[in-house]
Amino acid sequence: MPRSITPFLWLLFSAGGTVAALLFPIHVLLTGLAVPLGWVNAPSYESVLGLVRNPVARLYLFVFISLPLFHWAHRFRYTLYDGLQVKHLTALIVVFCYGTALAGTVMAAYLLWTIP
Amino acid sequence: MQPAVTLKVTRYRPEQEAEPTFATYEVPFREDWVVLDALNYIKDTLDGSLSFRWSCRMGVCGSCGMKVNGSPKLTCASFLSDALPGPIRVEPLDYFPVVRDLVVDMSDFMRKLKKVKPWIIRHDERPLAEGEYLQTPDQLDAYKQFSMCINCMLCYSACPIYGLEPSFIGPAAIALAQRYNMDSRDEGAPERLEILSEHDGIWQCTFVGECTKVCPKHVDPAGAIQQYKLTGAIHWLKSLLLPRGAR
Amino acid sequence: MSAEARYTPYHPRWYRRRVSVWWWLQNRAYAGFVLRELTSVFVAFFAGVTLWQLWALAQGPDAHARFLACLGTPLFVALHAVAFLFVLFHSITWFNLAPTALVVRLSGQRVPDWVIVGLNYAACVVLSGAVAWIMLRGR
Numbered sequence: 001m002p003r004s005i006t007p008f009l010w011l012l013f014s015a016g017g018t019v020a021a022l023l024f025p026i027h028v029l030l031t032g033l034a035v036p037l038g039w040v041n042a043p044s045y046e047s048v049l050g051l052v053r054n055p056v057a058r059l060y061l062f063v064f065i066s067l068p069l070f071h072w073a074h075r076f077r078y079t080l081y082d083g084l085q086v087k088h089l090t091a092l093i094v095v096f097c098y099g100t101a102l103a104g105t106v107m108a109a110y111l112l113w114t115i116p
Numbered sequence: 117m118q119p120a121v122t123l124k125v126t127r128y129r130p131e132q133e134a135e136p137t138f139a140t141y142e143v144p145f146r147e148d149w150v151v152l153d154a155l156n157y158i159k160d161t162l163d164g165s166l167s168f169r170w171s172c173r174m175g176v177c178g179s180c181g182m183k184v185n186g187s188p189k190l191t192c193a194s195f196l197s198d199a200l201p202g203p204i205r206v207e208p209l210d211y212f213p214v215v216r217d218l219v220v221d222m223s224d225f226m227r228k229l230k231k232v233k234p235w236i237i238r239h240d241e242r243p244l245a246e247g248e249y250l251q252t253p254d255q256l257d258a259y260k261q262f263s264m265c266i267n268c269m270l271c272y273s274a275c276p277i278y279g280l281e282p283s284f285i286g287p288a289a290i291a292l293a294q295r296y297n298m299d300s301r302d303e304g305a306p307e308r309l310e311i312l313s314e315h316d317g318i319w320q321c322t323f324v325g326e327c328t329k330v331c332p333k334h335v336d337p338a339g340a341i342q343q344y345k346l347t348g349a350i351h352w353l354k355s356l357l358l359p360r361g362a363r
Numbered sequence: 364m365s366a367e368a369r370y371t372p373y374h375p376r377w378y379r380r381r382v383s384v385w386w387w388l389q390n391r392a393y394a395g396f397v398l399r400e401l402t403s404v405f406v407a408f409f410a411g412v413t414l415w416q417l418w419a420l421a422q423g424p425d426a427h428a429r430f431l432a433c434l435g436t437p438l439f440v441a442l443h444a445v446a447f448l449f450v451l452f453h454s455i456t457w458f459n460l461a462p463t464a465l466v467v468r469l470s471g472q473r474v475p476d477w478v479i480v481g482l483n484y485a486a487c488v489v490l491s492g493a494v495a496w497i498m499l500r501g502r
Contacts, residue, residue, distance in 0.1 A: 004313060004314075004315070004319075006313075006319045007313070007319075007345075007348050007349040007351075007352035007353075008349070008352060008353075010319065010345055010349055011349045011352075011353070014349075014464075016406075017453070017457055018457070020406045020450065020453060020454075020457075021453055021454040021457040021458060021483075021487065022454070022483075022486060022487050022490050022491075023490060023491075023494065024406060024409060024450045024453070024454070025447065025450050025451050025454055025487070025491065026490075026491035026494045026495055027409070027413070027494065028409050028443060028446050028447045028450050029447060030494075030495065030498055030499075031412070031413075031416070031434070031443075032409070032412070032434065032439070032440070032442075032443025032444075032446060032447065033440065033443055033444060033447060035431070035434070036431075036434045036435040036439065036440050036443070037440065040499055042431055043498075045420075045424040045427050045428070048420060048427065049420060051497070051498070052417070052420060061413070061417065064410070064413060065410045065413050065414050065417075068406045068407070068409075068410045069407060069410050071403060071406060072403040072404065072406050072407035072410070075322075075400055075403035076400075076403055076404065076407070078322045078400070079397070079400045079401065079403070081280070081281075082276065082277065082280050082322065083384075083387065083397065083400075084384065085280060085382075085384060100407075104410065104411070104414055107414060107418075108414055108417065111414070111417045111418060111420075111421050112417065114421065115417070115420060115421050128378055130375040130376045130377075130378070131375070135378065136378055186389075186390065210380070211382075213377035213378065213379045214377060214378040214379075214380075215375065215377055216375065221377060252471075254471035254472075257471070257473075258468075276382075276386055276387070276393060276396075279382045279386065280382055280386070322400070323460065323463075324392075324393070324396045325392075325396070325460070325463075326392055326393075326396075328463075329392065336463070338463060339463045339464075339466075342460075342463050342464035343463075343464060343466055345464070346464055346465070
């Protein structure tokens with residue numbers, strides 16, 4: 001039985017980092033800049049709902065939200081250790097980072113399961 | 117070309133001072149001189165009390181590692197002409213305790229190196245009559261790069277994680293463990309995995325990548341570590357999903 | 364540390380420097396590294412925005428309209444502009460470092476780094492195109 005969970009957390013970090021690297025630039029560009037700045041028309045509620053409803057889209061969005069959150073959790077935990085040298089707050093940092101990622105994952109799962 | 121160059125060299129004499137200071141020396145400039153030549157000139161003619169390690173003066177022994185203008189370098193491979201007009205700062209390697217002047221204590225690294233069992237581990241040795249272990253050029257290629265390490269410790273001096281977390285096993289030790297893991301003659305990968313998967317093993321590394329940048333022998337320890345993380349993670353998955361199949 | 368130097372003939376006092384909290388400002392490589400690590404904050408930020416959009420979607424058309432309006436405010440546009448730069452920096456550093464971790468051997472030969480990097484960038488472009496097409500259809 002594997003002793004430490006760190007290899008698993010690193011796998012999540014890598015998967016999340018890959019998802020973010022491949023997909024986040026275009027999504028940030030479209031949702032965060034193109035629509036608000038009027039470069040493209042804003043989507044209607046129905047069209048967004050129509051897109052999200054699709055089971056493939058639900059899975060896509062779940063992966064899109066969850067894995068990058070775990071990527072952040074793992075990376076930020078080490079940034080806090082190395083940057084602020086706060087090793088003595090280890091337990092707090094671990095709970096904050098992975099806990100937030102887990103919370104986001106659960107919330108995403110709930111929303112994507114229940115959206116009609 | 118200028119006739120002389122200034123060197124600012126760290127002096128630390130524990131019997132005299134509590135903290136290191138800098139001493140300034142004027143050294144003749146020669147096109148073909150390296151920093152090590154300048155240090156030897158200082159020791160021979162200006163100040164015999166300066167202490168530093170050196171040996172082969174040709175980049176294979178790993179003894180003369182120091183910080184030249186803030187970067188870890190082999191002083192036998194750092195030309196004065198590259199650091200003109202000067203002054204050139206020469207300091208002991210970072211993150212190791214300074215014994216005196218430019219000499220640092222290496223015992224932490226030596227301990228970690230030994231910990232990863234840098235030798236070929238076999239369950240049964242072949243008897244001599246069966247001849248040597250054969251290896252194809254491709255099999256040699258799989259680990260050759262990692263075998264070029266000369267234990268100069270420049271990578272430790274460049275690694276901020278080692279500075280912040282002195283228990284981190286470090287780049288060279290992991291690269292050397294990989295050198296043996298990837299050797300087709302070796303059967304010790306599971307043993308080394310136990311050691312390297314510990315808290316202060318490979319998982320401390322955050323891939324800063326400076327170790328590879330400063331390595332004078334192009335060992336690419338950062339590559340060794342990331343590849344080993346992948347191996348370790350896959351092994352973890354296997355032992356979770358196929359508890360008997362993992363062996 | 365005491366101001367007085369102490370030296371015993373059998374063990375001189377070694378000097379150990381404390382690593383400053385500002386170690387990462389020492390040189391460009393370290394600073395670049397910390398910047399790269401901080402990209403994860405913006406990754407989490409946009410994952411959060413996406414989660415928020417899903418929540419607004421679940422609440423109904425009014426909530427969704429409020430979400431879109433909020434994204435249109437100068438604060439959020441600025442945040443997203445910065446996020447875009449950081450997320451792009453994440454992608455670039457991630458792809459450039461991929462060959463170090465992913466060593467692929469085909470019939471004994473190691474696949475050259477530029478192939479791995481190139482494939483990653485190509486995948487990003489293709490996927491981005493697909494996403495843009497799906498999301499912008501009919502607008």
